[in-house]
Amino acid sequence: MRVTVLGAGSWGTTVAALMCRRDHEVLLWARNPDVATEVNQQRSNEAYLPGARLPARLRATSDLEEASGHAELLVVGVPTGAFRETLQLAQPYLAPWIPVVSLGKGLERGTHLRMTEVIKEVLPGRPAAALTGPNLAREILAGQAAASVIATEDLSVATALQREVSRGVFRVYTHHDVVGCEVGGALKNVIAIATGMAQGLGVGDNTRAAVMSRGLAELTTLAVAMGGEATTLAGLAGMGDLVATCMSPHSRNRHVGEQLGLGHSLEEVLGGMRMVAEGVRTASTVVELAEQHGVDLPIARTIHDVVSGRIRAADAYRGLTRAVPAGHESEPG
Structure with a gap:
């Protein structure tokens, strides 16, 4: 599967690394071109994950069109304040059927919307899910045991996403209560x-x-x-x-x-x-x-x-x- 992760902060980079190790073709989008270059050339992201070594298979880009067009599964890890704008900019290049997973833990100011609600507004017709739980990025990337929840109303979609995100001692459970x-x-x-x-x-x-x-x-x-x-x-x-x-x-x-x-x-x-x-x-x-x-x-x-x-x-x-x-x-x- 071709996976795109939007947002090269600590958690977005960690999720990209986890999914890369499942032999997916993972492309990490970084707003800052210097971060994308560092990931590609040095296999690191020192600003957000100091000392961590990233998988050799992980690719990064600062080109949002390239990142969006790559996706068969889209994971969105940008801050909630930039969530809607990023999806709007990506929308013209996204396939119409792909599932979208939010890593965001916040609410949109003004509208009070949750991030899966923002996804449904900006990218209608696509399954929307939230990955949440006690997810401290450094510990998970270091291989320490952790658990998370993938939440979406359609549990068949949740189960499919569960298989894609789970990795080793990082266990993912499904939940219907988004x-x-x-x-x-x-x-x-x-x-x-x-x-x-x-x-x-x-x-x-x-x-x-x-x-x-x-x-x-x-x-x-x-x-x-x-x-x-x-x-x-x-x-x-x-x-x-x-x-x-x-x-x-x-x-x-x-x-x-x-x-x-x-x-x-x-x-x-x-x-x-x-x-x-x-x-x-x-x-x-x-x-x-x-x-x-x-x-x-x-x-x-x-x-x-x-x-x-x-x-x-x-x-x-x-x-x-x-x-x-x-x-x-x-x-x-």
Whole structure:
């Protein structure tokens, strides 16, 4: 199979490398021509995966027409802010029947759409799926065991994609609840900023555990309000992804929160990062969705107040600790 991966960040490059090892003809599209040249000539992508060696079979290009025309399976790993535009630019060169898999973990600002919904709008008639879960790229590329979920309404398509993406100790499970999987992947980035702030501020493990637990409740609340299933958020796409993103030092969103907790401004933090922390953009969209669906998400609301400059991280964390329910409130089962 000819596979195209759009987006040569850490996760896009990792997925391309995984699929390349299944003997597919994999073409990785990089917006930056220098990244494509490095992949082709040096078998590396030092800006996003320092020290990693990429498969000799993996090819890269900065030509979107070439990359799109190559695809029998399209995987989209660009940041959510560039997701629609990239698909629109690729659309004239894509075959009409190919499945499209989103690696994005965020929501489109303004429209509030999930990435599979964006795919269906821009590329109608093509099967759309989301690959999500606790997927820290460096660990997976290094061969450490991990698991993920491929979510699409048509489980026959999910099963076919499962076979193509699974590799060795990287196991992929199928799931029909696309809403739950995508909402979990988006909102966990916001909660990861909150737990990173805890690290930067030096609060205790008990507080971090409380924020993560109540964060999981917020993931579940919003997903169910949007039509997802509560049980989905207890699995890889919810709790699994949340734990990995909140705890790992490799997590971009956790890093943002930690630096905010240490007193740095958001502009300083983002200015020093090459990769996108989706939780910063997602926070405002999540708050808007909460208002639209009539649900209360106090942690997400507090993080939105921080990244929008309304309050400082230190003041926000006092609010976050108050977001943990008091004794008269019931814990969801």
